[in-house]
Amino acid sequence: MAQTSQISRKQTDYISPARRTTMGVVFLVMALTIWLGFVISTTSEALTTFVLYPGGSDVIVADLVFASRPILNILAFLCAGLGAYQLAKGFGKWTNTILGVVAGLFIAAFLVWGSSGTSLNLAGLLKVAVVRAVPLTLGAFSGIFCERSGVFNIAIEGMMLTAAFCAALFGSLVNIWFGLFTAVLSGILLAYVLAVLSIKYKVNQIISGTVINIFATGITSFLSAKFLQRHSELNDSGRFTTWNIPGLSDIPFFGPVLFSHNMFIYAMFIFTAVLTVLFFYTRWGLRTRAVGEHPKAADTLGINVNRTRYISVLIGGAMAGFAGAYFVLGSVGRFDEVMTAGRGFVGLAAMIFGNWNPIGSLGAGMLFGFADSLASKLAILKVPIPNKFLEMAPYLVTMIVLAGVVGRGQPPAAGGQPYEKE
Amino acid sequence: MTTSEQKQKKPGSFSIFIEEIRKNSLTVTILAIVSGLLVGGLIAAVTSENVYAAFGESFLAGIGAIFTVFWNTYKALFTGSVGVPADIIAAISSGSWDAINRSLAPFFESLVQATPYIFAGLAVALGFRVGLFNIGAEGQIFVGALATVWVATSLKGWPALVHVPLALLAGAAAGGIWGMVPGWLKAKTGAHEVINTIMMNYIAFRLSEYLLNGVLGDPNKATPISAPIEKSAWLPRIFPDPNRFHCGFFVALLMAFLVYLLLFKTTWGYELRTVGHNPNAARYAGMNITRSIVITMMLSGALAGLAGANEVLGVNHNLGVAFSSGYGFDSIALALLGNSHPLGVVLAALLFGFLRNGAIQMQLSAGIPIDIISVLQALILAFIAAPAIIRTIYRLKEPKPELESPAVETKKGK
16 A cells, blocks of 8 residues: 555646746636726625525525725735746746636636625535536546556546436336446446447447447437337436535535535545545555556556456446436436436546546536536526536637646557557 | 558559458457447446336346347338338339339438548548648638638529539638638648647637627528528538528538548648648658648648538528537547558548438437437547457457558657
């Protein structure tokens, strides 16, 4: 166990002077935007009201009411201060963390501005964000399992869709637990196809993934049109009920937001911890990562590269199946054609944004979930930004991260390459 | 591949194609299609209530029912995509142009369905040849359609001779820009084009929802759909109604020919293929890889954009949010099926067009949901991509190593 933590991935501590300046300018631009965009368009007596308990919650907290303008000024000052320090001395290896802080301040300012003169249910917004994060984060975990072992998985979408279908069908036929079981099983089956095509037949992994995506869309829509739409009793699986964690769910504000959900949401947090330990503190994790980074070296040390990849991809499939079950058993209780609507690809994006790391992916999933949740609230806030633009945010952010503007991601080095023993 | 082509001093277009076919092994291609169709029929049979009812009676009746399902399915597929042979013969012998037109309408409708596949397939194939994965054809189709619909609705009173090319060009330009961005990011920062094209897809979807709900939308309609385009921007139809066959098909064929010329008849195309085949060799030979990648992705996006433009100008004459039903993803399958060769792509696109059009008929007469086509395409794609599966099933001999593997398969995504 001890030696595994030593071989952690190398972190790029060095920040080039050009990047230091760019970041400083970015921080200052954000401060300026708060002043010019938000402060000027807010009247001095406007009040912002944040409601701190979601609708239907018993844990009632007094609303948070404050004058918008002073708070906006403070937030802008903080951004400007951080920007000035960055330009003058630089935060060094903390630059990315500070960037996150500044982005957080900016989002806070946006919310304060958007809800000035009206009220925003902050708790409701965050609660929905946590829920929306579930398929994204779990999808990202599926990607982590596959890609850490060196197999690209762009078929998360297809696996989730098939799993959602199975969850609805078998959930209706037997019970929700069996629905969940078949969902996970279907994910594993498709992952097996991906693994056989990619590892045994050495088909390009993007193509294997595309095969599964096209197949999944076709077969679920076909069977749904053939059976589920004609017999509605086959498409009524029910859902996992909300389970309030005793004690924790009574905490004001945080209780209803974090501890009053169904089991999928808790599973997301538990899996984050499990994956972190699994990948970074066990022998299995070290081996899997070695196979994804340098299969030849791993092979030399006696690790069976292809078997490791098979196992990893199958677990990834199970994870995608679990994520797919959420759409039915954790959310609406029925299957609709193409109901995953690209969440699998956002999950892929969350994995990249989270730098192929479970905790990072959880954060990315939460952030994307928040963007999603906020997009649906924009109409209420009456800010002059179309909600479709906010819905684009996860994709744009992923492209920016991939391009290396904000700290380059470090994908597993051997990703996408079939391993051939010499 | 390049070495064998260098040996032949002046290979004719057809001989190159034959060469390509032989490399991908024509047998495997045909067997892949046949196997895909067989498995598709099996799925139709397994999900048919009649079959189970017949098996309840006796085993033989069950087998018979399976054959009935197969027969009905593929009869519907054939008559839906080509026409009813008896009707066609009757129409021709009657000599009435109207009757002939009506009886052949399914055939031409298949060509109409194949047209966007040709464009999108060429887009993906061009990328494959340069070692690039353009998964973003779907998004490029959408932005192409958006730009086209904008030109086709906002310019009024222009002569068709100017308006149609302008609208097509707008689609190509928009698609080109959409494709160029991932290409540029790949060339400059090394960001994987697969991820970026996927992301660009979803940005395009959201953009089209935004525009169709806003400036491009028809204010008189509740649904997000554009106003009908100007008549002057219609791609001319060749036959009277109900035959929807339009000039876009010939534009698509022209594009296939141009892509062929570019790839196989110009120095520049040679450079592109070298970059696709062996980037390191290309770099040592002094070829500009950055430029090759950016321009290829741009051209690829432009071709996909033309697919969107073609659908707007030739078929729909307006633009709704759900107008493209996965052409972009299917085109990955057909580019592989066509071995990334323009002629192969055209043939594969025709196959997919006939399948799709036949499936519409199949849905109506045999009660089989049209989505079976996606299953078929996925199966064909899997068999083509992993020829070893087909060889195992049909006990074919392994070909010599150098005869195997089309360009893409050996390309490892990085």
